[in-house]
Amino acid sequence: MKTVIRNGEIVTATDRYRADILVDNGRVALIGSKLAVSADREINADGLLVLPGGIDVHTHFDMPFGGTTSSDDFATGTRAAAFGGTTTIVDFAIQSRGHTMQEALETWHRKAEGKASIDYGFHMIVSEARPEILREMQSMVDQGVTSFKMFTAYPGVFMVDDGGIFRALQRAGEIGAMISMHAENGSVIDVLVEQALAQGHVEPKYHALTRPPEMEGEATHRVIVLAALAQSPLYIVHLSAAQALDAVIQARDQGQTVFAETCPQYLFLSYDNYEEPDFNGAKYVMSPPLRTHEHQERLWRGLRTNDLQVVATDHCPFCMKDQKVLGRDNFAKIPNGAPGVETRMSLIYDGGVGSGRLSLNRFVEVTATMPAKLFGMFPQKGTIAVGSDADLVLFDPNGRTRWSVDTAHMRVDYNPYEGRETVGAVRMVLSRGEVIVDGSTYLGREGRGEFVKRATFRQP
Ligand code: URP
Ligand code: ZN
Ligand code: ZN
Numbered sequence: 001m002k003t004v005i006r007n008g009e010i011v012t013a014t015d016r017y018r019a020d021i022l023v024d025n026g027r028v029a030l031i032g033s034k035l036a037v038s039a040d041r042e043i044n045a046d047g048l049l050v051l052p053g054g055i056d057v058h059t060h061f062d063m064p065f066g067g068t069t070s071s072d073d074f075a076t077g078t079r080a081a082a083f084g085g086t087t088t089i090v091d092f093a094i095q096s097r098g099h100t101m102q103e104a105l106e107t108w109h110r111k112a113e114g115k116a117s118i119d120y121g122f123h124m125i126v127s128e129a130r131p132e133i134l135r136e137m138q139s140m141v142d143q144g145v146t147s148f149k150m151f152t153a154y155p156g157v158f159m160v161d162d163g164g165i166f167r168a169l170q171r172a173g174e175i176g177a178m179i180s181m182h183a184e185n186g187s188v189i190d191v192l193v194e195q196a197l198a199q200g201h202v203e204p205k206y207h208a209l210t211r212p213p214e215m216e217g218e219a220t221h222r223v224i225v226l227a228a229l230a231q232s233p234l235y236i237v238h239l240s241a242a243q244a245l246d247a248v249i250q251a252r253d254q255g256q257t258v259f260a261e262t263c264p265q266y267l268f269l270s271y272d273n274y275e276e277p278d279f280n281g282a283k284y285v286m287s288p289p290l291r292t293h294e295h296q297e298r299l300w301r302g303l304r305t306n307d308l309q310v311v312a313t314d315h316c317p318f319c320m321k322d323q324k325v326l327g328r329d330n331f332a333k334i335p336n337g338a339p340g341v342e343t344r345m346s347l348i349y350d351g352g353v354g355s356g357r358l359s360l361n362r363f364v365e366v367t368a369t370m371p372a373k374l375f376g377m378f379p380q381k382g383t384i385a386v387g388s389d390a391d392l393v394l395f396d397p398n399g400r401t402r403w404s405v406d407t408a409h410m411r412v413d414y415n416p417y418e419g420r421e422t423v424g425a426v427r428m429v430l431s432r433g434e435v436i437v438d439g440s441t442y443l444g445r446e447g448r449g450e451f452v453k454r455a456t457f458r459q460p
Pocket of ligand 3: 058060314315
């Protein structure tokens with residue numbers, strides 16, 4: 001099957017030019033001006049940007065967490081991602097205590113197979129650093145799972161002590177893997193939570209008040225120091241606070257191999273959302289929590305100046321009805337997480353390119369190219385080049401998108417961006433050359449998504 005996309009404005013992390021793209025057998029075969037080729041399908045992209053498909057390296061589909069399971073599975077989640085212009089996701093398999101990584105990986109393959117409609121990979125959450133688990137990291141790498149998430153938060157569930165984190169970092173450094181860190185001081189947060197509850201503070205806003213930005217800054221600094229000592233690359237996930245950003249900046253300025261992602265919620269939403277009445281603050285209960293406004297501009301600046309390299313979503317949706325309500329009388333029981341896999345590309349285009357904070361090339365870089373490079377998928381994914389997968393988004397820079405729970409495709413009963421209008425609109429999405437979204441029509445199929453066996457870490 002050959003497809004030719006005519007006359008679009010191709011944008012990569014480095015280039016911007018008008019050309020035609022010939023797609024053959026799922027890959028970009030030829031790029032050129034007025035290509036004299038015939039194809040099975042001609043797509044007119046006049047007036048549209050042709051972008052590399054978005055890559056979201058932080059999703060939680062079908063994830064058991066907080067006494068319930070995230071409400072999108074790999075079918076609904078990847079479909080929603082596609083509508084939003086994302087063509088690859090990397091989700092998190094969980095090695096839970098007493099179990100092996102292999103068991104976890106097989107479980108997550110079963111969750112995704114037959115359901116995912118876009119390509120996907122897995123990181124592995126490490127919840128114990130015992131010798132057998134550390135040994136198993138090599139086997140994961142051999143199977144294309146080349147990154148591992150660890151936590152200084154959630155004591156008793158995912159948190160591993162500093163010695164364990166250090167051992168895993170050493171091992172990652174040896175085998176070419178990347179450790180991603182959820183950096184908040186979970187032990188101190190638990191004390192603050194206990195004290196808040198003892199004083200009868202049960203409303204959603206206490207989730208944020210008991211997880212102060214200083215505790216994110218402290219944990220971020222700590223794991224950066226551990227990674228330096230272990231001589232391992234490090235990636236900080238869902239960075240939300242200026243204090244954490246300062247720790248990343250300092251380390252990068254000293255030449256350390258440290259990277260960080262932030263998420264749209266930390267750029268667009270704020271602590272004020274927790275003050276919404278009638279338990280609506282629960283919609284925004286996630287960890288780290290939303291911060292006050294001054295943190296937002298620091299994060300945008302970090303994206304512009306390459307102190308932050310990636311925007312991912314941490315998509316982890318829970319319905320208000322039945323799920324968030326578990327914490328009606330106790331904020332600590334509200335399942336942590338919020339939806340975002342569908343809104344990411346549009347929000348970052350709007351707040352970044354539309355508002356003049358990011359160039360178009362930088363927008364592509366933080367939403368597709370850098371995620372692909374840092375997580376071993378480049379140049380198969382994350383750019384538009386001869387030989388790359390034809391994962392493409394036809395994006396209308398003059399369109400407008402209004403966001404609502406009624407029109408979004410995520411399986412959740414609210415949208416954190418309800419009523420917001422963003423500049424730009426996704427018009428068409430191709431995954432490995434196949435049109436899977438055409439306007440408001442979904443043409444993807446459950447199970448067509450392929451597992452991406454990722455390579456080991458290479459300095460981008
Ligand atoms: O609140 C969040 N972030 N939920 C998902 C799990 C995690 O820590 O990323
Ligand atoms: Zn996390
Ligand atoms: Zn997460």
